[in-house]
Amino acid sequence: MSGRAEAIYRLQLLDTQIEDKRATLRAVEEQLGDDDELVGARRAAAEDEENVRRSRSQLRELELDLEELSSKISSAEDSLYGGEVTNPKELASMQQELNYLRLRQSKVEEETLSAMSALDERERMLKAAQKRLAAAEEGWEELQLRLHAEAEELRSRVSAFEAEREEIAREIPQKDLSVYESLRRQKAGQAVALLENGICQGCQVALPTSMAQKVRRGSEMVQCGSCQRILYSAR
Numbered sequence: 098m099s100g101r102a103e104a105i106y107r108l109q110l111l112d113t114q115i116e117d118k119r120a121t122l123r124a125v126e127e128q129l130g131d132d133d134e135l136v137g138a139r140r141a142a143a144e145d146e147e148n149v150r151r152s153r154s155q156l157r158e159l160e161l162d163l164e165e166l167s168s169k170i171s172s173a174e175d176s177l178y179g180g181e182v183t184n185p186k187e188l189a190s191m192q193q194e195l196n197y198l199r200l201r202q203s204k205v206e207e208e209t210l211s212a213m214s215a216l217d218e219r220e221r222m223l224k225a226a227q228k229r230l231a232a233a234e235e236g237w238e239e240l241q242l243r244l245h246a247e248a249e250e251l252r253s254r255v256s257a258f259e260a261e262r263e264e265i266a267r268e269i270p271q272k273d274l275s276v277y278e279s280l281r282r283q284k285a286g287q288a289v290a291l292l293e294n295g296i297c298q299g300c301q302v303a304l305p306t307s308m309a310q311k312v313r314r315g316s317e318m319v320q321c322g323s324c325q326r327i328l329y330s331a332r
Contacts, residue, residue, distance in 0.1 A: 102315050104268045105277050106329040109289040111262045115255055116286065122251040125244050131237075138226070138233040145223040152216040159209040166202045173198060273318055280326060290326040300324035 173195040182188055266274060280288035290299030295309045302323040304312070312319045312328045319328045 101269060101273060102312075102318065102327070102329050104265050105273060105318075105327055106289050106291075108262060108265050108269065108277065109281075109287070111258055111265065112281065113286065115258045115262065118251050118255045118258065122248060122255065125248045125251065128244055129241065129248070132240075135233045135237045138230040142223070142226040142230045145219065145226040148219045149216070149223050152212065152219050156209065156212040156216055159205055159212055162205050163202065163209060166198055166205060170195065170198045170202060276318070276320075277327060284324070284326060288327055289329050290321060290324065292328045292330040297321040297324060297326065297328060299326040304328075 173191060176182060177188065177191045177195055182191065269277070277288045284299075287299060290297050292298070292304065292309060292312045295306070296303050299321060300323045302321065304321065308319060308322070309330075311317060313330045313332065315330075320326065321328055
């Protein structure tokens, strides 16, 4: 019977290892795929790229406005100073229009310089964001490779433990195995407790001497009278 008690104890050790490996595997699998840092870096780079696109579009519109204003000013100057118009009122009106165009040109030039400066800043921010994204992607790829390898190793270990568990379970009588499985559900996985110095290590209650001797002899499956766990003595 000592072999049966030892087998149940070994079964519990294996079940604990299997549960631990499965929990670790779940944690590893949860880390597979995109993480918050990478998603954030991609979002930031996309936003900066859109800002650059808008700035370039705005700058191009201002440059087109300047080209149009320059053409209008040149045409107005030709008309004003070409000598074809002699009427004072018409000349005054043309001069007023020319002054307006030049004022408008000056304002658009200021807006263009401001837009160029904004574009330079946004392009700088985009380059920084793209650099951060490249670093995040590189780190993510390295992490994924490591996690995939770790997950594969964990699956292999779990499979090996499960195969070993099947072998041990075949050594245990079905009645004892049923008691063990029931206790595992009731006792948060701790169905077996060691007996040390006559004390159950599951509940720290001292056993009567006669019961402790039965556990050491191993002639029958003995359960703690206090916590009901199966008792096993390594001595």
